[in-house]
Amino acid sequence: MAEPSEARTGPTGSDTGAPRDRGEKLTARGDERKALILDTALRLFERDGYEKTTMRAIAREAGVSVGNAYYYFDSKDHLIQAFYDEVSDHHIVRALTSMRPHRDLGARLAADLHAWIDVAEPYRAFATQFVKNAVDPNSPLSPFSPESKPTRDKVIEVHRRVVLGSNAKIDPEIAESLPDLLWMHHMGIVLFWVYDRSPDARRTRELVDRTAPMVARVIRLSRFKMVRPLFREADKLIRDFLLPGDEPADRG
Amino acid sequence: MAEPSEARTGPTGSDTGAPRDRGEKLTARGDERKALILDTALRLFERDGYEKTTMRAIAREAGVSVGNAYYYFDSKDHLIQAFYDEVSDHHIVRALTSMRPHRDLGARLAADLHAWIDVAEPYRAFATQFVKNAVDPNSPLSPFSPESKPTRDKVIEVHRRVVLGSNAKIDPEIAESLPDLLWMHHMGIVLFWVYDRSPDARRTRELVDRTAPMVARVIRLSRFKMVRPLFREADKLIRDFLLPGDEPADRG
DNA sequence: CCTCCGAGTTGAACGCGTTCAACTTCTACT
DNA sequence: AGTAGAAGTTGAACGCGTTCAACTCGGAGG
Numbered sequence: 001m002a003e004p005s006e007a008r009t010g011p012t013g014s015d016t017g018a019p020r021d022r023g024e025k026l027t028a029r030g031d032e033r034k035a036l037i038l039d040t041a042l043r044l045f046e047r048d049g050y051e052k053t054t055m056r057a058i059a060r061e062a063g064v065s066v067g068n069a070y071y072y073f074d075s076k077d078h079l080i081q082a083f084y085d086e087v088s089d090h091h092i093v094r095a096l097t098s099m100r101p102h103r104d105l106g107a108r109l110a111a112d113l114h115a116w117i118d119v120a121e122p123y124r125a126f127a128t129q130f131v132k133n134a135v136d137p138n139s140p141l142s143p144f145s146p147e148s149k150p151t152r153d154k155v156i157e158v159h160r161r162v163v164l165g166s167n168a169k170i171d172p173e174i175a176e177s178l179p180d181l182l183w184m185h186h187m188g189i190v191l192f193w194v195y196d197r198s199p200d201a202r203r204t205r206e207l208v209d210r211t212a213p214m215v216a217r218v219i220r221l222s223r224f225k226m227v228r229p230l231f232r233e234a235d236k237l238i239r240d241f242l243l244p245g246d247e248p249a250d251r252g
Numbered sequence: 253m254a255e256p257s258e259a260r261t262g263p264t265g266s267d268t269g270a271p272r273d274r275g276e277k278l279t280a281r282g283d284e285r286k287a288l289i290l291d292t293a294l295r296l297f298e299r300d301g302y303e304k305t306t307m308r309a310i311a312r313e314a315g316v317s318v319g320n321a322y323y324y325f326d327s328k329d330h331l332i333q334a335f336y337d338e339v340s341d342h343h344i345v346r347a348l349t350s351m352r353p354h355r356d357l358g359a360r361l362a363a364d365l366h367a368w369i370d371v372a373e374p375y376r377a378f379a380t381q382f383v384k385n386a387v388d389p390n391s392p393l394s395p396f397s398p399e400s401k402p403t404r405d406k407v408i409e410v411h412r413r414v415v416l417g418s419n420a421k422i423d424p425e426i427a428e429s430l431p432d433l434l435w436m437h438h439m440g441i442v443l444f445w446v447y448d449r450s451p452d453a454r455r456t457r458e459l460v461d462r463t464a465p466m467v468a469r470v471i472r473l474s475r476f477k478m479v480r481p482l483f484r485e486a487d488k489l490i491r492d493f494l495l496p497g498d499e500p501a502d503r504g
Numbered sequence: 505c506c507t508c509c510g511a512g513t514t515g516a517a518c519g520c521g522t523t524c525a526a527c528t529t530c531t532a533c534t
Numbered sequence: 535a536g537t538a539g540a541a542g543t544t545g546a547a548c549g550c551g552t553t554c555a556a557c558t559c560g561g562a563g564g
Contacts, residue, residue, distance in 0.1 A: 054519080307550080
């Protein structure tokens, strides 16, 4: 399989299964190195923004070669995935703590979302890029991508706790997919936050304070017979369309 | 792409006074040239997708130099703006026609959305890129950008007609912001459509058929006293947060 | 005729993300 | 110790979007 290096003709791609950084074996030193590169990248992203930070700058600052950065991360985007993981982890801890004193569903939800804003705020400068990539179905950063599933599941689990720890009485039939609904509400808030230019995301916080009680009120409505069919159908819809359930295999 | 290059100057009429991209003087020959480049670009986007189509390929295919393409369009993204305008214009015509026979709000909404899918379907291959850019607040492609306002207003106007032509009885207080709500529903459908991999967007159409009646049902609910406060608050929320209201910016 | 000027046009060049063949270092096993 | 092979590392090179100094062209004024 010897191809002349200068004639780079033909379709190179379509081999989508790049097993570069996946669960491959990394030595202890490799783990260190990977962390070093990631930390450097996030620091530069925070300081200069995502687009203005070059892979060459990251490599130089971390004291490695460009190629080496690519040995640990498949792409520049993958570095953002790591950022998202980090934010998510911090969010989980903070959210569970801050919602603990509350029993009211709206209050718990608001605490949850405020916790997210607290954690994510330092990175707002380059969060745009995250959302931009998240919206691309082919990106590993897509919320529906296999790569994102573990993180996403963890976040949804938080929303489950929001519901479970509350004193709200909820139609058990819709209770199960409620966390996913709340997750979507969360995503909406995130989208607003990305656009938000007010200092300290004050406007997003205001939005949270006003939507959280509303969401709680809507959920409380589900007990009434008049609207129950509507809720059932909405629930079914969400299950059918938004939750992939079990997609057998993508590349195997 | 049924319209020949001649149609380029006609239908928009709204120059928006945007001095953004070469709003400078263009000779007759310049207009032709610009249209030629645009048509070539859209054709290649449709054939090969957005990312795989290079500016060099567009230039070569159109018989001009790369630099010349940049003389008429500030960036590759700006070519997509043109695509969005075109889709919107066709959608408006088709939607108004196809919803005319219906009086039921759900049916009218479904007709509207199906019309959009019909028009946009050929471009699904590179629609991802549009959404990706649309989500960037700094992009001229953002739905909230001044550049997009004329197009967006036209689309929202269609949604106003959806409501006005129906026999639904709606709390007048919420009726006014209803078009914007429907527009957001539309955006949600678009987002799903971008992810949709089913042939002919069948799954998105299914989603439309199921959500449109639901939306209509929710709107019908607004008459009931029990939920009216909730609707009022939701309405106020939308006004306060999602509609910029009075931006004293363009074209006095 | 020539000159001037600005719209139109060019392609080499820049900086970017990414790839790759070749190289070095470490680990495991004989 | 020796050695195979995996893990780690390198920088030049590729193709991309974009920029820019220099060019051509056409018509208005002398």
